[in-house]
Amino acid sequence: MQKILISGLSGGSGKTIVSLGLSRFFTNNGYTVCPFKKGPDYIDAAWLMQASRKPCYCLDSFFLDDEALARHFYATCQNAPQKSIALIEGNRGLYDGKDYLGSCSTAYLAHTLDCPVLLTVNCAKITRTTAALVLGIRNFDPELRLAGVILNNIASARHQTIIRQSIEEYTDIPVLGAIPRLKDNPIPERHLGLSLNKNDDKQSMLDSLAELIADNTDTQKILAATGDMPRLPDPPLEITRKMQSSPLNIAYLYDDAFWFYYQENFDELKKLGANLVPLSLLSEQSFAEQLQARKLTAKDIDGLYIGGGYPELYAKEISRSPKLPQIKEWIEQNMPVYAECGGFMLLAKQLHFPEEKKYESYPMIGVFDIETKFFDKPQGLGYAEIKTIRENPYHPLGSIWKGHEFHFSTAVNAKPDQEFLFELKKGRGMTQKEMQNNNLAFDGLIYKNCFASYTHIFAPAVPHFSKNFIETARQYRKNQKENA
Numbered sequence: 001m002q003k004i005l006i007s008g009l010s011g012g013s014g015k016t017i018v019s020l021g022l023s024r025f026f027t028n029n030g031y032t033v034c035p036f037k038k039g040p041d042y043i044d045a046a047w048l049m050q051a052s053r054k055p056c057y058c059l060d061s062f063f064l065d066d067e068a069l070a071r072h073f074y075a076t077c078q079n080a081p082q083k084s085i086a087l088i089e090g091n092r093g094l095y096d097g098k099d100y101l102g103s104c105s106t107a108y109l110a111h112t113l114d115c116p117v118l119l120t121v122n123c124a125k126i127t128r129t130t131a132a133l134v135l136g137i138r139n140f141d142p143e144l145r146l147a148g149v150i151l152n153n154i155a156s157a158r159h160q161t162i163i164r165q166s167i168e169e170y171t172d173i174p175v176l177g178a179i180p181r182l183k184d185n186p187i188p189e190r191h192l193g194l195s196l197n198k199n200d201d202k203q204s205m206l207d208s209l210a211e212l213i214a215d216n217t218d219t220q221k222i223l224a225a226t227g228d229m230p231r232l233p234d235p236p237l238e239i240t241r242k243m244q245s246s247p248l249n250i251a252y253l254y255d256d257a258f259w260f261y262y263q264e265n266f267d268e269l270k271k272l273g274a275n276l277v278p279l280s281l282l283s284e285q286s287f288a289e290q291l292q293a294r295k296l297t298a299k300d301i302d303g304l305y306i307g308g309g310y311p312e313l314y315a316k317e318i319s320r321s322p323k324l325p326q327i328k329e330w331i332e333q334n335m336p337v338y339a340e341c342g343g344f345m346l347l348a349k350q351l352h353f354p355e356e357k358k359y360e361s362y363p364m365i366g367v368f369d370i371e372t373k374f375f376d377k378p379q380g381l382g383y384a385e386i387k388t389i390r391e392n393p394y395h396p397l398g399s400i401w402k403g404h405e406f407h408f409s410t411a412v413n414a415k416p417d418q419e420f421l422f423e424l425k426k427g428r429g430m431t432q433k434e435m436q437n438n439n440l441a442f443d444g445l446i447y448k449n450c451f452a453s454y455t456h457i458f459a460p461a462v463p464h465f466s467k468n469f470i471e472t473a474r475q476y477r478k479n480q481k482e483n484a
Helices: 015-028 043-052 066-076 106-112 129-140 157-170 202-216 219-225 239-245 263-271 287-292 311-319 324-332 342-347 463-483
Strands: 002-008 032-038 057-059 084-089 117-122 146-154 175-180 248-253 258-260 274-279 303-306 337-340 350-355 358-363 371-374 380-388 400-407 409-412 422-426 431-435 438-443 445-447 450-453
Touching: 002 015, 002 106, 002 219, 015 032, 015 043, 015 084, 015 117, 015 146, 015 202, 015 219, 032 043, 032 066, 043 084, 043 202, 057 066, 057 263, 066 106, 106 117, 117 129, 129 146, 129 157, 146 157, 146 219, 157 175, 175 202, 175 219, 248 463, 258 342, 263 274, 263 463, 274 287, 303 342, 303 463, 311 342, 311 350, 311 358, 324 337, 337 342, 342 450
Parallel strands: 002 084, 002 117, 032 057, 032 084, 117 146, 146 175, 248 274, 248 303, 303 337, 337 450, 350 371
Antiparallel strands: 350 358, 371 409, 380 400, 380 422, 422 438, 431 438, 445 450
């Protein structure tokens, strides 16, 4: 098995186009591509999954230490066939991290995994300077395994020739491809990142990217530049599968409005015996019809997971959905419900969204006496460090853990005495309060067994989440049987 990491000088360098194009090209040519995204990121990960037709996993040294990160990477690739490539898409610039030392950077990840790096460079309006940039990248960290460069945004044959000759003259880094300037973005975008709307012709777009890569890069040399994966020992037996004899049915909302989920979170729930059941709010089918197709009823559901996404873009449809009362009924029955970001927006009283220069307000489920308002700039974007300050079924009191935020909305019209579950050392949360001459951010609300917050979690970094969610679901099932 081989491995390669795709990075760039900055965002917009072309690394996503290259990552998707290579993933689809190698997949179409008989390779098993195991995709990874240096996180936190849901959107590029979802595209990588589409390109490779395999689940995409997250790699982030903020969430996991070096040993745990490497173990997660290698364990995920454990059962891949011999003709396989682990392809990692980096984020931001190669050396950009959360501080001036580059901690949590893509370069740091490359060192942790001993992975060669393929560098993409946006060559718009530069020629010979490209060589200086590549040389600087090489000399900044000589121990980095820089496998080659792909030039992007090439305007003409002459433009490419000058840049190639400059890099060959002043560096020892091979140029492995040159992608021409594209008239239009091959993948549509919207706020938060690339679009993944069900109406987009994703497969056609990805096949076009594969052709773009085939026509403009030396795929054989790229393949030769990949690093070998060490032979791994057999993984340990999963002792957590003791619950599998009586699987719980955990539903999750999944459609164009709600699809921000880490594959790792699903895997952790499944390891503990969960049978995951996708439900769509936007589908023309009722929940009952969707469940019936799986030979289930509403009474068979033991828990509900609501991830993030784009509820604001479908606020009108959601507010009119006849399925909202079913979610409210489950919550009133004390079913465990865990909601992140977009899920929190769904459980609030109203969602305020700007349309034609004014805000329109859409009623949501109204579990929590708080509202959300959408803006044209990020209101919370980046890592979060959390301390649990109130009891709840999912996060132990006093626990300190890590997550991240990813939202253009913010919470408004909260009650003055609103009791939040989390104090954020880092992050924006739902609100900020002046306490002891410090502005502290707070997040997390609970009603019965229904939890909501802006904070997204990465389950391997928060091991108590899946265990507590499943245990709460198991207790709910037990209570339902006793009360039947």
